[in-house]
Amino acid sequence: MSINLEKTFQDALEQVKTWARTNSPWLIHFNSGSCNGCDIEILATLTPRYDLERFGVKLQGSPRHADILICTGPVTRQARERLLRVYEQMPEPKYVVAVGSCAISGGVFQGCYNVIGHIDQVIPVDAYVPGCPPRPEAIIDGVIKLLKSLEAQEQTA
Amino acid sequence: MNAIGMLTNLLFFPAGLFVLVTGLAYEWVDRKLVARFQNRLGPRWFQPLADMVKLLSKEEVIPEGLDVRLFVALPVVALAGALTAALYVPLVGLNPAHSFPGDLIVTLYLLSLLTMCIGLAGANTRDRFSLIGATRTLTQLFSYEAPFLLALLGPAIVVGSWQIREVTAYANQHWLILTQPVGFVIALIGLMGKLELPPFDAPEAETEIVAGALTEYSGRGLALFRLGKGVELVIGLTLVAAFFLGGVANPVAFFIKTLALLLIIAGLQSLFARLRIDQAVGLWWRYGALLALVQLLVLIILRFWGWNGGL
Numbered sequence A: 001m002s003i004n005l006e007k008t009f010q011d012a013l014e015q016v017k018t019w020a021r022t023n024s025p026w027l028i029h030f031n032s033g034s035c036n037g038c039d040i041e042i043l044a045t046l047t048p049r050y051d052l053e054r055f056g057v058k059l060q061g062s063p064r065h066a067d068i069l070i071c072t073g074p075v076t077r078q079a080r081e082r083l084l085r086v087y088e089q090m091p092e093p094k095y096v097v098a099v100g101s102c103a104i105s106g107g108v109f110q111g112c113y114n115v116i117g118h119i120d121q122v123i124p125v126d127a128y129v130p131g132c133p134p135r136p137e138a139i140i141d142g143v144i145k146l147l148k149s150l151e152a153q154e155q156t157a
Numbered sequence B: 001m002n003a004i005g006m007l008t009n010l011l012f013f014p015a016g017l018f019v020l021v022t023g024l025a026y027e028w029v030d031r032k033l034v035a036r037f038q039n040r041l042g043p044r045w046f047q048p049l050a051d052m053v054k055l056l057s058k059e060e061v062i063p064e065g066l067d068v069r070l071f072v073a074l075p076v077v078a079l080a081g082a083l084t085a086a087l088y089v090p091l092v093g094l095n096p097a098h099s100f101p102g103d104l105i106v107t108l109y110l111l112s113l114l115t116m117c118i119g120l121a122g123a124n125t126r127d128r129f130s131l132i133g134a135t136r137t138l139t140q141l142f143s144y145e146a147p148f149l150l151a152l153l154g155p156a157i158v159v160g161s162w163q164i165r166e167v168t169a170y171a172n173q174h175w176l177i178l179t180q181p182v183g184f185v186i187a188l189i190g191l192m193g194k195l196e197l198p199p200f201d202a203p204e205a206e207t208e209i210v211a212g213a214l215t216e217y218s219g220r221g222l223a224l225f226r227l228g229k230g231v232e233l234v235i236g237l238t239l240v241a242a243f244f245l246g247g248v249a250n251p252v253a254f255f256i257k258t259l260a261l262l263l264i265i266a267g268l269q270s271l272f273a274r275l276r277i278d279q280a281v282g283l284w285w286r287y288g289a290l291l292a293l294v295q296l297l298v299l300i301i302l303r304f305w306g307w308n309g310g311l
Helices: A002-023 A037-045 A077-089 A101-105 A136-156 B002-011 B017-037 B047-056 B068-088 B103-124 B128-159 B164-171 B181-194 B220-244 B251-271 B277-304
Strands: A026-031 A068-072 A095-099 A115-117 A127-129
Touching (some): A002 B047, A037 A068, A068 A077, A068 A101, A068 A136, A095 A101, A095 A136, B047 B220, B068 B103, B103 B128, B128 B277, B181 B277
Parallel strands (some): A026 A068
């Protein structure tokens, strides 16, 4: 009986944690070699017109405060170290969203002498948002789908 | 019985749970108002709570090359200082839980403890952004603290007592904003400086220095500092409303007056762009401190001539 009680308590705790996590995603944005097209779209996403604060999304300056790393662009040889360091600095649990064609596959920069490749060759990626550049609505959709998948994971676990 | 009463005071009301929840609620009102001023929908009502639970359930990264004990203890001290200050102010129009002659000074210093802790937390880490943030936090502390103190001393001089309970008992009968408008404005703006709200958010300017002194804090530490700021917002609003806006004699008056002050603060936040740190210091010392001193002098002279402080 006492084991059961503890289990229900743990389950309830997990549910509260997941609720909090999915309702308060704080973002940090990192450009690892993008042409700036996707970055401008991300900035447009954060403007009052799309008002991401209604989902609890906030753009944070410090990786220590952030939950979701939004990556744009292919990974250049020089940016690899920085990308890894920013990712390592984020506290668990952390998620990565790759925004734009280059972040997904390297895009037009594929095979360039200074480019390693796409984001998930360097760090694990949880959600991909295609487009060159993706519209703000697509970026919002990608983040919301990531949050929905977290809820689904919690339910199956 | 007395022990139970004191425990209730510490854990639920006025310090503890009540002031934490009120702090979160007021933070939401502030964010929502700013959002509406910017023509957007703004956060949902449970947003600060979700932020807090999420931060508390996150990993706390302890960086290398710093004093770990200090790093862990500072957020706790900051929140404890803010919560202790809640014991001495007339929250929800009730009498303060504890009172002694001179508690006004103690409360003001307890409120500064949070800023001191943020400054120390920034100076404790080896991160350059934290260091710059800490320098700016402490510079700002030294600039707004004197005018803020002088502004809140105005009502105390009129009443002739350093005890918050006696000052509020007098202020319940008199709208001191009419006789001390300068003090009211300086106290309100000083409160914004204390909470590092725009336009006084140079210490945590995210476009320049990442997140200021709290750059290296994650999870629990950040959550406690944010809670402390929420508590300080409530206490500061209570003090200003109780001293200048005709007192907070009952819960209705308390909520109407503090929320009205919050509306003004939110309006100022969305009206003004961030001041550079030297501009903020100049504003406080050139105008704030000088005006507060002049008003204090006038009050002292008038009292010397036997004026009772009311209209």
